[in-house]
Amino acid sequence: MAFPRIALVTCREVVKDPDWDRDLPLVLKALEEAGADPVALCWDDPRADWGAFDLVVIRSAWDYFESVDEFVAWADACADVTLLANPPDVVRRNVDKRYLGDLSRAGVPVVETRYLAPGDRVELPEEGEFVLKPTVGAGARFTARYRPQERDIAVRQLARMHAEGMTAMVQPYLRSVDVKGERALHFAGGRFLHATRKSAVLAPGTPYDHDKTPHPGLRVCEPTAAELAVAESALAAGAAGSDLLYGRVDLVDGDDGTPLVMELELVEPHLFLHLRPASLPVFVAAMVDAAAGRRV
Ligand SMILES: Nc1ncnc2c1ncn2[C@@H]1O[C@H](COP(=O)(O)OP(=O)(O)O)[C@@H](O)[C@H]1O
Numbered sequence: 001m002a003f004p005r006i007a008l009v010t011c012r013e014v015v016k017d018p019d020w021d022r023d024l025p026l027v028l029k030a031l032e033e034a035g036a037d038p039v040a041l042c043w044d045d046p047r048a049d050w051g052a053f054d055l056v057v058i059r060s061a062w063d064y065f066e067s068v069d070e071f072v073a074w075a076d077a078c079a080d081v082t083l084l085a086n087p088p089d090v091v092r093r094n095v096d097k098r099y100l101g102d103l104s105r106a107g108v109p110v111v112e113t114r115y116l117a118p119g120d121r122v123e124l125p126e127e128g129e130f131v132l133k134p135t136v137g138a139g140a141r142f143t144a145r146y147r148p149q150e151r152d153i154a155v156r157q158l159a160r161m162h163a164e165g166m167t168a169m170v171q172p173y174l175r176s177v178d179v180k181g182e183r184a185l186h187f188a189g190g191r192f193l194h195a196t197r198k199s200a201v202l203a204p205g206t207p208y209d210h211d212k213t214p215h216p217g218l219r220v221c222e223p224t225a226a227e228l229a230v231a232e233s234a235l236a237a238g239a240a241g242s243d244l245l246y247g248r249v250d251l252v253d254g255d256d257g258t259p260l261v262m263e264l265e266l267v268e269p270h271l272f273l274h275l276r277p278a279s280l281p282v283f284v285a286a287m288v289d290a291a292a293g294r295r296v
């Protein structure tokens with residue numbers, strides 16, 4: 001197909017500070033070199049004519065959690081007029097980390113999680129460090145770790161979250177992250193691209209409403225066979241039969257050393273392509289193929 005028109009979906013913060021999404025300029029340039037006609041647009045740009053594109057690819061729509069209902073409605077509306085990747089049913093399920101429960105029911109090993117919605121009775125762990133974070137969020141926003149004796153502070157965080165309508169997740173703090181870090185396995189077009197590793201994000205005592213460094217010590221790493229197997233099972237369960245153009249699976253080891261899914265990112269994952277340039281043509285080919293498929 002000549003010049004497939006591809007929209008890469010971003011947000012206003014990235015337009016203001018382009019360094020925030022290092023994938024975007026690389027993907028724009030590589031798509032052009034591959035003969036496509038790409039453009040970056042904000043998902044909430046009222047002037048965008050989504051139906052004019054062969055393919056719309058959600059990339060750095062990182063402000064969606066502030067208006068998640070509008071974002072999901074936008075994805076539905078966009079998919080009515082063109083091909084949206086990932087598809088809107090995947091977007092709807094993946095914007096809320098309660099999907100971890102679905103993954104667990106599908107047999108995928110995930111971080112043990114309890115949910116505390118507004119109005120629920122507050123029960124916090126009495127032993128061991130734990131993490132409180134929102135079901136809808138990114139960048140470790142409203143996320144902190146606590147020791148049982150810090151219960152009063154944790155209760156204040158919960159009260160603030162509930163007042164703002166958030167549902168909280170309670171997880172054991174996985175200590176292996178301090179030693180082995182968190183691994184992210186990146187995929188596109190049904191293929192494994194590369195893996196990255198980052199260090200722990202939550203320092204003890206850092207208040208939940210302070211900004212965190214989201215990817216400390218980021219670097220490429222080699223995944224183990226066990227990590228690949230867990231990541232592939234998470235992608236299959238998260239897709240639930242839909243096609244995925246891209247995805248990222250974040251893993252942290254449990255206390256017994258086996259990898260657990262901490263996050264499945266099927267909406268707007270960083271792919272960190274600058275760290276592994278060889279992955280860029282694979283992602284670009286997957287986009288061009290998807291755009292062409294729509295015209296068959
Ligand atoms: N249960 C946990 N144990 C250890 N660290 C955690 C845990 N949950 C979150 N973290 C830390 O907080 C960071 C952000 O949490 P995450 O669940 O990935 O949400 P998001 O990236 O969407 O903000 C993680 O990268 C990790 O460093």
Ligand SMILES: [Mg+2]
Pocket residue numbers: 139250263
């Ligand atoms: Mg994360």
